[in-house]
Amino acid sequence: MPNTYEVGKKLVELCKAGKHLDAINTLYGPNIVSLEAMSSPAMPARIEGIKAVREKGEWWEKNHEIHGGDVQGPWPHGDRFIVRFTYDVTAKSGPMAGKRMKLDESALYTVKEGKVVQEEFFYHMG
């Protein structure tokens, strides 16, 4: 079973390659909990379960044009690790449609028995 740091390294490697959905499909547990710092009509603060998290990832990919970005880390501590994401994107729908934005966030992941069981996104808006 991979340890926390190994899961983190694999997640960073896949996200760097733009393969976020592969990361979800291969590294996440079935009861994954996903928590956002803020909520919106399109994205509630808390979702649960691999199906909902996969749909959230698909929604995000479909609704953003990604011009570039970077993924840094992981930084581990016990059964958790932190990853930093920066993205240069243009939203394709919603209130920010057509707007090019720099996204800068950190995420805190919790690993149990070799699988990611929780992801929490940290960022400031405004």
Place this chain on the structure above:
Amino acid sequence: MPNTYEVGKKLVELCKAGKHLDAINTLYGPNIVSLEAMSSPAMPARIEGIKAVREKGEWWEKNHEIHGGDVQGPWPHGDRFIVRFTYDVTAKSGPMAGKRMKLDESALYTVKEGKVVQEEFFYHMG
């Protein structure tokens, strides 16, 4: 009472200016818990109380020559925020004495009633 993001911004501002001890003295609660990803004889994984945390900060400053560094963030989520630290230092004592090292870590802070009540350091060694 400052909110989580305001506490985080102040902490980053003070740390960027090299004023780590000022950050401890002004932003930390009396029962602060400090958790390291790894422990060493000089630095146990868990310490508690403002006195012990201040002494840890003083020990760190006294035992490292700081050549440069950067502090990024904060990224907030609810009552917590993440900060990233990179330092270029030379240890002055211990097994790494005389060795110039790049330190790269993220820290997760928890805020209650306007004060930092927990700091957790995330990093990988080796």
